[in-house]
Amino acid sequence: MAEFDTEVLVVGAGPVGLMMAVELHRHDVACRIIERSPEVSLKCRALHVQARTLELLEHLGLAEAAMELGVRVRAENIWKDGNLLQRIPLDWDPLPGIPFPMMLNLEQNKLEALLSDHLTRLGGRVERGVALKGVSQVPESVTATVGTPNSVDHIRCRYLVGCDGSTSLVRKEMGLPFEGYPYPDTYIMADVEVEGWLAPEESHRFIRGEEVLLATPIRGNHRFRIVMRDNGPSQVSPSEYGFIDEGRPAALQDIQRALDRVARPGLHLINNRKTSHYRVSRRLASRFRKGRIFLAGDAAHLFPDAGGQGMNTGIQDAWALAWRLASDLRGFGTWTLLGSYEVERRHVAAEVADRTERAFRTRTELLDLEVEESPQLWMQNWAQLETNYRGLPGFEEHGSRPGKAALEAGDRAPDGNLELPGKDSLRVFDLLKGTSSHAFFFFRGLELPSELARLAAWLEQHRSHQVRCHFIREICSPSPEGLSPLYCDPGGALATRYGAREDSVILVRPDGYVGFRADAMHADRLLGWLDRLLGPVED
Ligand SMILES: Cc1cc2nc3c(=O)[nH]c(=O)nc-3n(C[C@H](O)[C@H](O)[C@H](O)COP(=O)(O)OP(=O)(O)OC[C@H]3O[C@@H](n4cnc5c(N)ncnc54)[C@H](O)[C@@H]3O)c2cc1C
Structure with a gap:
């Protein structure tokens, strides 16, 4: 250095x-x-x-x-001409x-x-x-x-x-x-306090004619963020984009007037804490x-x-x-x-x-x-949970495919619960903490199949600084000799979520994405995959 x-x-x-x-x-x-x-x-x-x-x-x-x-x-509420058109619950x-x-x-x-x-x-x-x-x-x-x-x-x-x-x-x-390109309009975003009938933890989209105004909650009494088109003279040249540092400050009365035009009556702005003007690109x-x-x-x-x-x-x-x-x-x-x-x-x-x-x-x-x-x-x-890299170079699947809707290489690794016999249950996301990659070995029988056992032993000997191994089995009984940590997956719920219907190995990268997946027969292909990604190791 x-x-x-x-x-x-x-x-x-x-x-x-x-x-x-x-x-x-x-x-x-x-x-x-x-x-x-x-x-x-x-x-x-x-x-x-x-x-x-x-x-x-x-x-x-x-x-x-x-x-x-x-x-x-x-929830998000969509209002048209003063009437509630749709309420989309977000409280799942x-x-x-x-x-x-x-x-x-x-x-x-x-x-x-x-x-x-x-x-x-x-x-x-x-x-x-x-x-x-x-x-x-x-x-x-x-x-x-x-x-x-x-x-x-x-x-x-x-x-x-x-x-x-x-x-x-x-x-x-x-x-x-x-x-790319900018859009023509300028928008106003204002953090305000609103008195009236707005439910405090819900968003509202008000539409009347060609006008749209959004109000979405911020922490604090009566606090909302309002977003609306700026109908004043444009503050920007067509080449500008993104956030505009300086703009005509939006007056409380302008926002109140817009609210009166588009929303049901009974909403009063009592404070405008700050305003931004921006252009969309x-x-x-x-x-x-x-x-x-x-x-x-x-x-x-x-x-x-x-x-x-x-x-x-x-x-x-x-x-x-x-x-x-x-x-x-x-x-x-x-x-x-x-x-x-x-x-x-x-x-x-x-x-x-x-x-x-x-x-x-x-x-x-x-x-x-x-x-x-x-x-x-x-x-x-x-x-952004479904954001994925499916089909891009560097993601590999070997062996039978787990089905159309199942997790694939390139997907975000989901959370789930596991049990460590004799201890409390723990979350997959707890295992994924840290900075290394993780190899999940899913298996159904009492013993880890020999192909997976060979791979695990090799990883532990040669790549333990880069890859941590976890053994996951549906059966909750004492650990076979040498397998540690061995987790129990009651009912196979996690195996199903990970599309591991057969004995298999799944490699989760440090960013929480599945990079590689193979059934036991093709498990040794992980070695070449790791060489390509992280460089070879000396035997
Ligand atoms: C009104 C508005 C609402 C938005 N709402 C959302 C939302 O709800 N959710 C969402 O995901 N995104 C939203 N976005 C987008 C979001 O704000 C940006 O995507 C985000 O700020 C990008 O972060 P950044 O760190 O890349 O860039 P910035 O936040 O722009 O930070 C860049 C930093 O670099 C510094 N800098 C620039 N040049 C130099 C230099 N030469 N030397 C040293 N430092 C420099 C700047 O001072 C700045 O602090 C919104 C954007 C706007 C304008």
Whole structure:
């Protein structure tokens, strides 16, 4: 490390940069994070925190704090011409494998504060008032030119991650086009207090004529976030996109008048705490990586404002990149592994862009208002639990397929309960904590089949620093010699959820995605798969 100032430099301390820095620290990677703004931003931006993000926060021990600071949204009501058209309940009972079947409203600045405090606990800190000015790279390193108002410095690092938002200098320095287009309108977002008949933990979408106004709850008495089109003179040139820092502050009376026009009478605004103006765009960077420089979050993608996807997708970019960088820096990553970041995350971003664009047009052009949303459908679409990498290079299935609806390589590994004989039950997500990959050996008989036993022994001898083995059996009886830890899966519920109808091995990567699955006969193919991903080991 002596010739480097740090292993990874993270540029930008928005939610994505903060998650990136937290994850790198958790993976024991030396990193620095710089932020050009000297002050923490309190602006009105993201609010919806999706179920998959809550799972990641739980992994970090932050989910409980997030839930305490936020509001669980219980329903979305759609009103047309003053009448309730549809009520979509979002207050579901626990769903199998899904510990957070909900959407949480938590202001972006509060989530950033949670991540920033956690970073401090892990020994990191945001270097505020330090802006990236330029970046260059050679095959073995990256050099960033950074500046404060009275100094210029150079930071030499192994990798640089641009989490510097929609106007990313990192992206520009890499010469990467930000392909896409802006939408014409400007929107107002205001955090207000409303007196009247609005149920406190429910969202409302009011439609009258061509006008749409959203009100969604924020923690605190009578507090709601209002989103509406800005009918004042446009504040932006057509080339601008994303968040607009300065705009005409929305007057309380303007929002009240809009509310009076579209909603049922009886709602009174008593306070406007803060306002943002923003423009909606759909854009995707042509690459998410160039050599040793990566993009994540808004620097890589911008989505139309529907269903709260931008920040959530960016946070998952960070989650997906940190373990790859850590593997590489520990000497067991391959260029294939680093390259797969762009393949996987760009694939996801393109899908989110299509979906949010459809939903945004539905909302603003008032199409398909009668759509029924079942919890499952909602989860698939917006909670990001169904986000998957199926069919992409690097995911493998061998042996008989478990059926159309079953879990496949490329899917998020679901939660579930297991028992350790003589102890309390525990959750799969507890096993997945930590920073390594996990090999789940599912078997039905008393003994582990010989093919799986050979594989497990080899993994424990050669790759125990990268892969942890877990043995899972339907029968709850004392452990056969040598198998530890041996969990009991009463009724085979977890095996069914994981599509392990036969004796099989399933490899879950450090980001919680199933990378490989094989029945016992093909289990030894895991060795080649690991070689390709993490590099070969010496026998
Ligand atoms: C009004 C609005 C509502 C939204 N609602 C939601 C929602 O409900 N759910 C959701 O998921 N998403 C939502 N989004 C999107 C979400 O806000 C963004 O996706 C998210 O902020 C992206 O995070 P980021 O860290 O990538 O970028 P940013 O939050 O933009 O952070 C980038 C950081 O980099 C810093 N920076 C920039 N250049 C430099 C430089 N040269 N040197 C050092 N630092 C630099 C900036 O100061 C900034 O702090 C919303 C967006 C808007 C505008």
